[in-house]
Amino acid sequence: FSKTLSASMRCGYIAARPDWIEGLTDLKVALSFGGGRLAAELVLGLLKDGSYRRHVEGLRQRLVRAMAETAGRLAGLGIEPWLMPRGGLFLWCRLPGELDAGAIARHALAEGIVLAPGNAFSLSQTARHFMRFNVAQSADPRIYGVLREAMQAAASRQPA
The missing domain is CATH 3.90.1150.10 (Aspartate Aminotransferase, domain 1)
Structure with missing residues (x-):
């Protein structure tokens, strides 16, 4: 989400096989990559209430x-x-x-x-x-x- 929200928004997601998720989560925690819980909660809220979709549509129009x-x-x-x-x-x-x-x-x-x-x-x-x-x-x-x-x-x- 750093490309569409803010360069300081170090939050993303991964799509993977279910049996990989726990290991990948442990790796993320061990290496401290990405943002913290606050960034994840903020992004989750934006996704749930539709704000992110509206933001991306406005961004797309400005880029066009x-x-x-x-x-x-x-x-x-x-x-x-x-x-x-x-x-x-x-x-x-x-x-x-x-x-x-x-x-x-x-x-x-x-x-x-x-x-x-x-x-x-x-x-x-x-x-x-x-x-x-x-x-x-x-x-x-x-x-x-x-x-x-x-x-x-x-x-x-x-x-x-």
């Missing part, structure tokens, strides 16, 4: 809007989604003109903007012309100004 807004702003820079997801946090995009995402990310980082180059998510290192954008963290207009500058700088360093 953020996805559309982010895609629109990126399109203004010539960056198009590789595919447009129906939901979620991330937008995977191909950069125009074979630009190097790593170079763009380094330039942006020097300006205080953290961008995610595709190769950070590619074991084969074949995603150098892609970037991943977290739409929940992409509302700041400064991101797009720095991204434009970084793309221009990367384009000027490309061989003709």
Whole structure:
């Protein structure tokens, strides 16, 4: 529940065979992973009274809007989604003109903007012309100004 409620809400669940539950519970207690009883009781209350369902629906709607807004702003820079997801946090995009995402990310980082180059998510290192954008963290207009500058700088360093 840390992804949908709060980063500090260290509470989750496991679905397992009944004969594993006691051992897994003992392991959790022994290793002290996860939140305490208070977090579990809070989550249980949210699940029982329907608050969690309403919260997640509102979150989903905000993410759909953020996805559309982010895609629109990126399109203004010539960056198009590789595919447009129906939901979620991330937008995977191909950069125009074979630009190097790593170079763009380094330039942006020097300006205080953290961008995610595709190769950070590619074991084969074949995603150098892609970037991943977290739409929940992409509302700041400064991101797009720095991204434009970084793309221009990367384009000027490309061989003709």
